[in-house]
Amino acid sequence: MHIPVLAREVLQGLDLKPGETVIDGTLGAGGHAALMLEATGPNGKLVGFDRDGRNIEISKKNLERFGERLSAINDSFAAMETYGLSADAILLDLGFSSMHVDEAQRGFSFMYEGPLDMRYDLRGDITAADIVNSWSRDDLATLFRRYGEDPNAQVIAKAITEARKEKRFVTTLDLADVVAAVVPRRGKLHPATFVFQALRIAVNDELGELEKGLQAAEKVLKAGGRIAIITFHSLEDRIVKQFFKESSVLETVTKKPIVPGQTEVLDNPRSRSAKLRIAKKK
Numbered sequence: 001m002h003i004p005v006l007a008r009e010v011l012q013g014l015d016l017k018p019g020e021t022v023i024d025g026t027l028g029a030g031g032h033a034a035l036m037l038e039a040t041g042p043n044g045k046l047v048g049f050d051r052d053g054r055n056i057e058i059s060k061k062n063l064e065r066f067g068e069r070l071s072a073i074n075d076s077f078a079a080m081e082t083y084g085l086s087a088d089a090i091l092l093d094l095g096f097s098s099m100h101v102d103e104a105q106r107g108f109s110f111m112y113e114g115p116l117d118m119r120y121d122l123r124g125d126i127t128a129a130d131i132v133n134s135w136s137r138d139d140l141a142t143l144f145r146r147y148g149e150d151p152n153a154q155v156i157a158k159a160i161t162e163a164r165k166e167k168r169f170v171t172t173l174d175l176a177d178v179v180a181a182v183v184p185r186r187g188k189l190h191p192a193t194f195v196f197q198a199l200r201i202a203v204n205d206e207l208g209e210l211e212k213g214l215q216a217a218e219k220v221l222k223a224g225g226r227i228a229i230i231t232f233h234s235l236e237d238r239i240v241k242q243f244f245k246e247s248s249v250l251e252t253v254t255k256k257p258i259v260p261g262q263t264e265v266l267d268n269p270r271s272r273s274a275k276l277r278i279a280k281k282k
């Protein structure tokens with residue numbers, strides 16, 4: 001089950017009141033959404049988005065008790081402006097959910113064998129296998145360097161283009177094994193960690209979606225409303241920090257990002273790289 005990250009800090013930061021309307025741009029399993037629905041009870045509304053139809057179904061089930069107060073939409077948060085919404089608070093909790101990594105079939109994990117897929121939205125047409133099997137060595141190296149910040153980007157790109165001459169990449173382990181053969185293991189991190197991160201970002205255009213989502217959120221938020229964003233790597237955090245800083249209508253509430261304490265990291269290792277930034281609309 002997915003444990004909501006920085007839950008107390010999100011609730012405090014969004015300062016929700018009964019009757020308010022909240023947008024949860026990343027419903028996932030509905031963990032944060034349940035807490036926000038409780039905070040806005042008895043009649044506040046929550047409109048939730050998720051690109052993944054499976055997670056829409058999971059969150060609807062987990063949030064059944066809130067009845068009509070929840071609307072769940074299978075779309076990207078980048079499209080929120082097209083639904084005629086106006087919100088007192090917005091949350092984006094970026095990236096993948098535990099369900100994605102735990103389900104081998106989705107292709108997000110280098111630990112379990114599954115198709116090399118990594119799409120959040122199964123209606124999308126590019127998979128991780130498409131990228132790995134068709135991009136040039138230079139483009140792969142740039143991808144791993146830019147989105148994975150991987151110091152071994154060149155070596156890995158070369159190994160991939162050599163290996164695929166023999167056999168196309170089909171599964172997650174095909175790729176994890178080729179990377180592990182050329183990159184020495186450092187500490188606890190699997191050698192393919194950054195390659196998988198880079199591919200996931202590219203397959204789902206995560207940075208482009210974030211830019212569009214921030215622009216949409218800024219418009220959809222009411223005056224005095226708050227927005228909270230949880231990021232899991234520096235590329236995303238930089239975009240959020242810069243966007244808040246340059247916006248003429250948002251005021252940054254968190255001078256420094258809020259990070260989880262030791263207890264949370266021990267209880268939920270996925271939270272270890274989380275950073276929360278909050279802004280308020282003037």
Ligand SMILES: C[S@@+](CC[C@H](N)C(=O)[O-])C[C@H]1O[C@@H](n2cnc3c(N)ncnc32)[C@H](O)[C@@H]1O
Nearest residue numbers: 004026028029030031032050051052076077093
């Ligand atoms: C970290 S999980 C959210 C977990 C949720 N806060 C909870 O407590 O259960 C992120 C979710 O966002 C979804 N997602 C990723 N990018 C998205 C986007 N651009 N628009 C909508 N959903 C997205 C993923 O499918 C995933 O379910």
